[in-house]
Amino acid sequence: MATSTHEGPAPHPPTTAREGPAAIGLEGVVKTYRSGQETVAAVRGIDLAVHQGEFFSLLGPSGCGKTTTMRMIAGFEEPTSGTVRLAGRDVTGVPPDRRDVNMVFQSYALFPHMSVADNVAFGLRRKNVPKDEVRRRVGEALDLVELSGLHRRRPGRLSGGQQQRVALARALVNRPGALLLDEPLGALDLKLRQAMQIELKRIQREVGITFVYVTHDQSEALTMSDRIAVMNEGVVEQLGPPAQIYERPASRFVAGFIGTSNLLSGTVTTGVGEYARVEFDGIGHVLVRTDQTSGSAVDVTVRPEKVHIGADEPAPGMSRLRGTVGEVVYLGASTHYTVVLANGAEVVVFRQNSSDASNAAERGDQVWLSWRPDHSYALPR
Amino acid sequence: MTTTRTPAAEARAGDPARRRPRRRIDWGRLFTWAVLAWLFTPVAGMIVFSFNDIAGRQNVTWQGFTLKWYGQAFAYPDLNAALLTTVAVGVLTMLIAGVTGSLLGLALGRHRFHGRGATNLVMFAAICAPEVVLGAALLSLFLTTDVTTGFVTIVIAHVMFTISFVAITVRARVMTLDPRLEEAARDLGAGPWTTFRLVTLPMLFPAVMAGGLLALALSVDDFIITSFVGGETTTFPLWIWGSTRVGIPPQVNVMGTLIFAVGVLLAIVNIVLARRRS
Ligand SMILES: Nc1ncnc2c1ncn2[C@@H]1O[C@H](COP(=O)(O)OP(=O)(O)OP(=O)(O)O)[C@@H](O)[C@H]1O
Ligand SMILES: [Mg+2]
Numbered sequence: 038m039a040t041s042t043h044e045g046p047a048p049h050p051p052t053t054a055r056e057g058p059a060a061i062g063l064e065g066v067v068k069t070y071r072s073g074q075e076t077v078a079a080v081r082g083i084d085l086a087v088h089q090g091e092f093f094s095l096l097g098p099s100g101c102g103k104t105t106t107m108r109m110i111a112g113f114e115e116p117t118s119g120t121v122r123l124a125g126r127d128v129t130g131v132p133p134d135r136r137d138v139n140m141v142f143q144s145y146a147l148f149p150h151m152s153v154a155d156n157v158a159f160g161l162r163r164k165n166v167p168k169d170e171v172r173r174r175v176g177e178a179l180d181l182v183e184l185s186g187l188h189r190r191r192p193g194r195l196s197g198g199q200q201q202r203v204a205l206a207r208a209l210v211n212r213p214g215a216l217l218l219d220e221p222l223g224a225l226d227l228k229l230r231q232a233m234q235i236e237l238k239r240i241q242r243e244v245g246i247t248f249v250y251v252t253h254d255q256s257e258a259l260t261m262s263d264r265i266a267v268m269n270e271g272v273v274e275q276l277g278p279p280a281q282i283y284e285r286p287a288s289r290f291v292a293g294f295i296g297t298s299n300l301l302s303g304t305v306t307t308g309v310g311e312y313a314r315v316e317f318d319g320i321g322h323v324l325v326r327t328d329q330t331s332g333s334a335v336d337v338t339v340r341p342e343k344v345h346i347g348a349d350e351p352a353p354g355m356s357r358l359r360g361t362v363g364e365v366v367y368l369g370a371s372t373h374y375t376v377v378l379a380n381g382a383e384v385v386v387f388r389q390n391s392s393d394a395s396n397a398a399e400r401g402d403q404v405w406l407s408w409r410p411d412h413s414y415a416l417p418r
Numbered sequence: 419m420t421t422t423r424t425p426a427a428e429a430r431a432g433d434p435a436r437r438r439p440r441r442r443i444d445w446g447r448l449f450t451w452a453v454l455a456w457l458f459t460p461v462a463g464m465i466v467f468s469f470n471d472i473a474g475r476q477n478v479t480w481q482g483f484t485l486k487w488y489g490q491a492f493a494y495p496d497l498n499a500a501l502l503t504t505v506a507v508g509v510l511t512m513l514i515a516g517v518t519g520s521l522l523g524l525a526l527g528r529h530r531f532h533g534r535g536a537t538n539l540v541m542f543a544a545i546c547a548p549e550v551v552l553g554a555a556l557l558s559l560f561l562t563t564d565v566t567t568g569f570v571t572i573v574i575a576h577v578m579f580t581i582s583f584v585a586i587t588v589r590a591r592v593m594t595l596d597p598r599l600e601e602a603a604r605d606l607g608a609g610p611w612t613t614f615r616l617v618t619l620p621m622l623f624p625a626v627m628a629g630g631l632l633a634l635a636l637s638v639d640d641f642i643i644t645s646f647v648g649g650e651t652t653t654f655p656l657w658i659w660g661s662t663r664v665g666i667p668p669q670v671n672v673m674g675t676l677i678f679a680v681g682v683l684l685a686i687v688n689i690v691l692a693r694r695r696s
Contacts (some may be wrong), residue, residue, distance in 0.1 A: 113601055133604040140605045146598040150620045159616075163607035211606065 058125030059086035060215045060247040061110055061138075066119035068105050079105040081271035082119070087215065087249055092241050094250045094258040097268030098294065103251045106268075107217050110249065112136045124214055134163075139208035140217040143224065145200045147192035153179070153203050154188040160211040178210035181240060198229045205240070215247040222257070234261055255295050259283060267291050284340075285414055292338045292416065299344070299384045300336050302418070305329050312410045320379050321358040321406075327415035335415040341387040343412040346374055346397050351407030358406045360384065362398045374398060376406060461678060468671035475665030487668040491676075494669060500657035501673055503569065504638055507653065511576040511637040516630035518577075519584025520622065523629070526585065527592025541582040552579060553646030560647060567649030575647045576637040583636065584629030591625035624692060631684060638677070 068080040080102040087093045095103045108114040112133035157175045182202035222230045259279040266276045275287040286292035303315040312324040351357045364375040374386040471484035603613040641655040
């Protein structure tokens with residue numbers, strides 16, 4: 038697997054890596070495309086800092102401006118306004134060949150008329166690295182992506198997964214300040230994709246290079262990233278570590294985009310100790326920590342796996358809602374219930390199928406839903 | 419299969435007449451050979467008559483086999499001069515039209531610019547316009563601008579009418595090129611010129627080559643336009659046309675055969691190179 042140079046701890050462990058300027062800094066970056074009469078605002082104003090050695094993901098639905106953001110970092114597009122910084126340096130107007138970042142394209146963009154080794158050596162040769170060193174580093178890079186022995190092949194004669202690895206090696210071999218990956222696994226089938234996710238993470242740990250990873254696949258972003266920026270319509274909706282994005286979505290959009298989330302619209306009534314109480318007449322109430330004052334309209338969220346479903350009345354101090362079981366979907370490891378409340382709202386509940394517990398509810402049953410107040414978050418409307 | 423053989427199947431398997439596949443006519447293959455024969459017959463005629471043992475100057479009926487015309491291939495000095503002119507014009511046309519046409523094709527395929535539509539239109543007009551019209555127009559242009567017609571005007575005219583073919587060939591290739599390849603090169607530290615030299619040009623090379631050879635072939639062939647703008651200069655086709663009244667000497671067949679051989683050789687080289695590249 039790894040060659041001698043890549044063994045041992047990563048050269049830049051994330052704990053010590055936060056010192057010095059950010060690897061990539063975007064300050065008020067806006068990009069507007071003009072096509073004929075109409076203008077398209079692809080990026081509407083992004084501020085973010087990617088730390089040294091970090092695995093950073095840009096996550097968002099199709100057309101939200103991920104690729105545009107990436108291309109501005111690489112230098113293929115210039116921002117309409119705002120500043121792009123690489124390692125603290127303002128690189129506005131600097132062409133791609135003079136920026137210390139490398140890109141892995143979704144289509145791989147391997148040079149079809151060159152062998153695998155020549156593809157990987159391309160960047161080093163442009164920097165006039167001595168021949169011996171080129172050969173050594175190309176060998177190391179191909180070892181790293183586990184493609185040793187394919188030096189002489191043409192890219193056209195490689196499988197999709199192998200081409201993907203060559204594209205990765207071609208970028209990594211230059212040891213750039215940051216590696217930009219635009220949906221690099223998009224063209225692979227699910228199995229290969231999952232294997233490559235683990236592989237990419239391993240490589241990133243071994244080389245310690247900053248990765249900026251673009252994806253519209255939320256599970257991919259959650260499993261691989263140190264931090265995620267969730268984008269929507271040209272702005273960053275939320276930026277934080279995966280657990281925080283998942284557990285504490287900052288907006289309705291993020292709650293809806295990441296995983297499955299229940300959103301209930303209500304009004305804050307009274308405070309119960311440290312929690313506010315959102316009342317649903319005749320259905321129950323949700324307790325939630327919020328700084329919203331009494332009378333304000335809020336959306337409260339809860340993740341399906343946090344909700345308990347059962348026939349017994351919940352203990353006091355829990356959020357509680359009463360409803361009728363609509364759908365029961367058995368999925369092997371878990372069962373998914375859709376519970377319809379009296380006001381028409383639906384709550385999705387995931388329940389692990391442990392051996393001891395019998396089926397919690399059948400279709401048509403009256404049930405209580407309950408969860409701990411800490412598992413809900415209030416989003417102002 | 420063998421375990422579940424019914425008696426009926428046994429009987430059928432044993433009957434050789436039933437198992438023999440019916441002989442089918444492969445129409446695709448037949449058609450291919452017919453087209454090849456259609457294309458090659460005139461060329462074969464030219465080659466065969468270069469070995470014709472004739473007495474006078476009329477090389478129209480088969481008289482017997484000889485190799486003597488190959489020995490006296492260059493017996494007519496003015497024919498030699500005409501052939502040399504044709505080769506010189508062809509090579510110059512190939513180089514000039516090849517380079518400028520390729521650049522034109524690259525621009526048309528890659529960039530949006532003012533006058534792009536007009537350029538496309540002019541190119542197609544140059545291809546569609548009857549050669550007689552082009553030739554006459556060029557001649558009156560040269561006459562009004564007081565340019566002496568001759569070798570130079572032939573080259574100018576040939577470049578003019580072949581450049582569109584080169585540009586169209588190259589443009590078709592450019593449009594299938596992934597612009598990400600050039601971006602990848604830039605990303606890996608290559609400047610614009612290095613990117614062109616190491617990525618764009620090698621990928622376009624087969625089309626540039628094909629365009630150049632097309633220009634050469636069109637130029638060597640051309641009779642109508644050349645006859646207008648040639649002035650005192652005589653090319654190979656013009657010389658042949660001039661000699662038809664007194665009979666075409668077998669040397670013409672010999673040279674035609676040699677030109678054909680060179681063409682075949684170039685085609686083979688191109689195929690071998692393409693094979694090795696892929
Ligand atoms: N060259 C361009 N000219 C005009 N509009 C563009 C151009 N490139 C992108 N856009 C527009 O900008 C918006 C953002 O595009 P972008 O490619 O950044 O999205 P994305 O987040 O990468 O989407 P996907 O996940 O589908 O790749 C889209 O509305 C797109 O139509
Ligand atoms: Mg994209």
